[in-house]
Amino acid sequence: xxxxxxxxxxxxxxxxxxxxxxxxxxxxxxxxxxxxxxxxxxxxxxxxxxxxxxxxxxxxxxxxxxxxxxxxxxxxxxxxxxxxxxxxxxxxxxxxxxxxxxxxxxxxxxxxxxxxxxxxxxxxxxxxxxxxxxxxxxxxxxxxxxxxxxxxxxxxxxxxxxxxxxxxxxxxxxxxxxxxxxxxxxxxxxxxxxxxxxxxxxxxxxxxxxxxxxxxxxxxxxxxxxxxxxxxxxxxxxxxxxxxxxxxxxxxxxxxxxxxxxxxxxxxxxxxxxxxxxxxxxxxxxxxxxxxxxxxxxxxxxxxxxxxxxxxxxxxxxxxxxxxxxxxxxxxxxxxxxxx
Amino acid sequence: xxxxxxxxxxxxxxxxxxxxxxxxxxxxxxxxxxxxxxxxxxxxxxxxxxxxxxxxxxxxxxxxxxxxxxxxxxxxxxxxxxxxxxxxxxxxxxxxxxxxxxxxxxxxxxxxxxxxxxxxxxxxxxxxxxxxxxxxxxxxxxxxxxxxxxxxxxxxxxxxxxxxxxxxxxxxxxxxxxxxxxxxxxxxxxxxxxxxxxxxxxxxxxxxxxxxxxxxxxxxxxxxxxxxxxxxxxxxxxxxxxxxxxxxxxxxxxxxxxxxxxxxxxxxxxxxxxxxxxxxxxxxxxxxxxxxxxxxxxxxxxxxxxxxxxxxxxxxxxxxxxxxxxxxxxxxxxxxxxxxxxxxxxxxxxxxxxxxxxxxx
Numbered sequence: 001x002x003x004x005x006x007x008x009x010x011x012x013x014x015x016x017x018x019x020x021x022x023x024x025x026x027x028x029x030x031x032x033x034x035x036x037x038x039x040x041x042x043x044x045x046x047x048x049x050x051x052x053x054x055x056x057x058x059x060x061x062x063x064x065x066x067x068x069x070x071x072x073x074x075x076x077x078x079x080x081x082x083x084x085x086x087x088x089x090x091x092x093x094x095x096x097x098x099x100x101x102x103x104x105x106x107x108x109x110x111x112x113x114x115x116x117x118x119x120x121x122x123x124x125x126x127x128x129x130x131x132x133x134x135x136x137x138x139x140x141x142x143x144x145x146x147x148x149x150x151x152x153x154x155x156x157x158x159x160x161x162x163x164x165x166x167x168x169x170x171x172x173x174x175x176x177x178x179x180x181x182x183x184x185x186x187x188x189x190x191x192x193x194x195x196x197x198x199x200x201x202x203x204x205x206x207x208x209x210x211x212x213x214x215x216x217x218x219x220x221x222x223x224x225x226x227x228x229x230x231x232x233x234x235x236x237x238x239x240x241x242x243x244x245x246x247x248x249x250x251x252x253x254x255x256x257x258x259x260x261x262x263x264x265x266x267x268x269x270x271x272x273x274x275x276x277x278x279x280x281x282x283x284x285x286x287x288x289x290x291x292x293x294x295x296x297x298x299x300x301x302x303x304x305x306x307x308x309x310x311x312x313x314x315x316x317x318x319x320x321x322x323x324x325x326x327x328x329x330x331x332x333x334x335x336x337x338x339x340x
Numbered sequence: 341x342x343x344x345x346x347x348x349x350x351x352x353x354x355x356x357x358x359x360x361x362x363x364x365x366x367x368x369x370x371x372x373x374x375x376x377x378x379x380x381x382x383x384x385x386x387x388x389x390x391x392x393x394x395x396x397x398x399x400x401x402x403x404x405x406x407x408x409x410x411x412x413x414x415x416x417x418x419x420x421x422x423x424x425x426x427x428x429x430x431x432x433x434x435x436x437x438x439x440x441x442x443x444x445x446x447x448x449x450x451x452x453x454x455x456x457x458x459x460x461x462x463x464x465x466x467x468x469x470x471x472x473x474x475x476x477x478x479x480x481x482x483x484x485x486x487x488x489x490x491x492x493x494x495x496x497x498x499x500x501x502x503x504x505x506x507x508x509x510x511x512x513x514x515x516x517x518x519x520x521x522x523x524x525x526x527x528x529x530x531x532x533x534x535x536x537x538x539x540x541x542x543x544x545x546x547x548x549x550x551x552x553x554x555x556x557x558x559x560x561x562x563x564x565x566x567x568x569x570x571x572x573x574x575x576x577x578x579x580x581x582x583x584x585x586x587x588x589x590x591x592x593x594x595x596x597x598x599x600x601x602x603x604x605x606x607x608x609x610x611x612x613x614x615x616x617x618x619x620x621x622x623x624x625x626x627x628x629x630x631x632x633x634x635x636x637x638x639x640x641x642x643x644x645x646x647x648x649x650x651x652x653x654x655x656x657x658x659x660x661x662x663x664x665x666x667x668x669x670x671x672x673x674x675x676x677x678x679x680x681x682x683x684x685x686x687x688x689x690x691x692x693x694x695x696x697x698x699x700x701x
Contacts, residue, residue, distance in 0.1 A: 084488070136695075137687040138638045140432070140488070144625060145687065148680030155673045268492060281486045282430075313503035320497030324479065327489050335484070 026203075027289065030278035030330060034293040038300065045304045052307055059185055061303050063175040063253050066187035067092075067246035068266065069295035072273045073191075073198045074125075074239030076291045079274055080202075081235045082215040082283025083132060083139035088243055088270055090150025091124045092263030095247035097154050100163045100258045103170075103251075110169055113251075118244035124150060125240015129233035147267070155260060162259035166251070173252035187249045191292070194242075198288045211235065215283030272319055273298055276326045297322065368693045371635030375650035382654065386661035395664040405536035406525060407660040409608065412541040413440075413601045415652035417627035418634065419553055420594040422648050424487070425631060427590035428570030428640025431480070434491040436598045437624040438498035439472050440617030443602035445502050448511035448612025455515075465599040472498060473595020477588035495624070502614045512611035519607035545604050549597065554645055566590060571641035629679055630655055633686045655679065 045052040071088055078085050099117045102108050108116070124146075131142045171178040173187045181189060202208040213221040214231045222228050250262060277294030279286025298319055305315040367374050383404070390399035397403070417436050424433045443465050451461035472494070479490035522544065525537040557563035565586045568576040573583045601623075606612045617623040634651035636643030658678055663671040 131684065131688075135688050135691060137691045141632055141638055141687040142684060144628060145680045145684035147625070148676045148683070152673055152677040152680065155669075155676070160669055268495070271492060272496070275489055275492070281489050311504050311507070313500050313508070316496040316500035317504075320493040320495070320500065323489060323493035323496070324485075327485060327493075328479075328483060331484055 024287075028278060028287065029333075030326070031287065031290050031293060033329075034277065034290065034297060034326075038293065038297055041297070041300055041304065045300070045307070049307045052304070055183070057303065057307065059180070059183075060175055061299055062188040063179070063185045063249075064303070065295050065299045066185065066191045067249045067253075068269050068273055068299070069292045070191045070194065070242050070246045070249065071239065071266070071270045072277075072291040072295050073195055073288050074235070074242040075270050075274045076198075076277075076279050076286050076288045077202075077211055077235040077238050078139070079271075079279050079281060080211045080215045080283060080286045081232050082218070083232065083235065084271070084281070085128060085143050085236065085239055086140060086267045086271070087124075087128060087143040087147035087150055088239070088267040089263040089265065090147045090154060091121060091240065091243045092247050092250060092266055093154030093260075094124060094150050094157070095120045095244050096251050096258060096262050097157045097163065099247060100166055100251055101157065104163060104166045107167060108169075110172065113169060114245070114248060117247045118241055121240040121242070121244025121247065122237055123240070125237040125243065126233075128240070129236030132236060133229040133232040154263075158260055162257055164257050166256045166258065168256075170248060170252035173249050175253050179252065187252070190245075195288050195292045202288065212284055215285075217284075269298065270295075272323055276322050278326065278330060280330075294326075365697060368689070369697050371647045372644070372650060374689075375634070375647060375654055379650065379654050379657065382658050382661070386657070386664075389661075389665065395661070396667065397664050399661055399664060402536040403660065404657055405538055407656055408542055409525075409539040410659075411652050411656040412539070412546045413604055413608075413623070414626060414630060414656060415546060415649055416549055416597050416601050416604070417623055418630035418648045418652050419549065419645065420597040421624075421627045421631040422634070422636050422643050422645065423553075423557070423566070423590045423593045425628075425636050425638060426566055426570045426640055426643045427587045428573060429480075429487070429587070431487045431570070431587070431590065431640055432491065432628065432638075433476065433591065433594045434488065434624050435472075435476060435495040435498055436594060436601075436627055437617030437622035438495045438502065439469060439595060439598035440602045440605060440623055441502035441614055442472065442498045442505070443468050443599045444606045444612045444616045445505050445511065445614055447599075447603055447606055448516060449506075451519075452511045452513040452516040452612065462603050465603050466596050467599075469595040469597070469599025469602070470592050471595070473592040473598070474588065476595070477591030480591060481584040481587040499618050502618075506614060508614055510611045510613045516606060516612060517610045520610045522604075522607040541604055541608075545600055549600065550645065550649070557645060562586070562589070567641055626655070626679065629683045632690075633682060635690070637690065655682070658682075 042053070051057055071092075075085060075088070095117045098120055099113050102116060103113055128143055128146055131137065131146070132139045135142065173179055175185065179186050202211065210221070210226045210231050213224065213226055214228050218228050221231075247263075251258065273295035274286070274291045275281060275294070276297060277287070277290025277292070279290060301318045301322070302312075302315040305318070306312050367377065386395070386399045389395055417440075420436055421433060424431045446468050447461055447465040450456045450464050451458060456464070476487075476491055476494055479485040479494075480487045522540060525539050527537050557566065565576070565581045568579065568581055569583050569586050573587075576586075577583050598617075602616070605616050609616070613619075630651045631643070631648055632638065633655070634643070634648035636648065655678075659675045662674050662678060665671070666674055
């Protein structure tokens, strides 16, 4: 930040003074606002129901946040490039049903579960990515189509019955005592670490900045020498990889059963977290830190509604209101400053 | 979406083109021609399978007519998506399914519990639909929300209210159960004996909507304005079109059509269910699929009612055949496959024709 600000300088002149600084602030104003909302919510919920801040309530909350926030990282990449992926729910189903069946029938060890889930996710992501990057069709259409395909594949592998009696192989990622390191759930810790890596990659490496360039203006990005199609493909593969890992979290947090509803509604939950986190659906702008905060906010509202004894479906109403408020204030703020 | 800096390849020279070339171009660029061919192929193939005993029941004109009962809500919601997507600027309405759930519950209260007369209850459903659609329209057209975000938010909100409003319980009082007569099949006067019985909903819902929409979009000034803002809203503004009001009305139309579908689905299932439009995959996804299959360009400004209608018929008749070919749950699973494959192929074809012939249908 420049410290010698001329008080008479018009706002339009400011970018000239801050020459060479292309990065936005490490923590953007919407993210600070989100942190504020989260703190206020936590204080209010703690005051209303003293049990809210107990370990018995916070740890399940963090375990629930992990898969959404994790996929949210990939979805942030995708949305920054100007795309979207609504096939996440089906992909979660395929990854978890394959891993779950292998775990039950062949008792494969933990590392092999990870490899299988992540590899499956990568293949599904690659399929989306190739169609979108090289088929040159809008991402929402392709992923609506592949969402149906993935659901079909998942349901076919399920057969007609849920998978019952899975062994306890994945306890290290679960919500039990085995799944914690110094009190923090491992799945959430992994999510935070991966978010930090993605945050650094997107902000401080040329490769990361290319995603913003592609989303901001693909034609200009191509003229600047960026392989646009390859960047778009990469974003979907990253999402696929993270969907694979998130499926492991989903398998681990459940009981020994896995039924056909796995993943249902997750695609919209992830998109909601990304959007509340301040990433622009038009592409070219966004941050994974905001996504993590957005996922935390959504899950806080969900568990808060339940702990207050309200009907659990009411939380969706708050999610909708949060999306409108978050995106609306951003729109109005930009309009006031005459930014695009 | 993606960068396409290369100039479009020069259009094939008109001289010396064979008839086969022209037919190929018509099939690829005229979505209606392609869909008509596909319908004939699919129906013919299914009838062939039926004649050889591969299907668990007869696939004949009676059956095809009976399954039109499912085509009515699909087609109406696909029309809703047509209007919204054509309005441009990333137009899409993810909230139609949630609107159907919520309006269905309100209609259920009015008709099934408060004892309102049917016309008044239907009017209420349409008015509530217009209001819910106007919320979407206000966010998108006036404030400038991306449509995907605005309708995602209202999807959550409407779905939640529909669930909570009656404690997750459906309304199926005696009046609602008798509504089923609205959708049963009837024999037409005069020509009735010679053709299969047709579900009543086709005449009470589908055809009136079709006529009104065709008049408004194909023959009225509203259609001109809608296609203008969808093609280029800056140019439309310079041409004196009230862009915000026109786009707003597209979303209100979507809400009104959702209101009609809510009444229809309540009648069809003889019950107002809080998850009528959101259970499973929901209703929005198939509606968007059918609109795209019908040749509506997701970028706005392009799309015709006839194409969407044919796409709805194709999907409904294909699904009806799949259900007969596979038994039980397997059939619904293969319907997912069919919907997915058809959507992806239609989208890739749209892209291909745009590149090859510059601008599709």
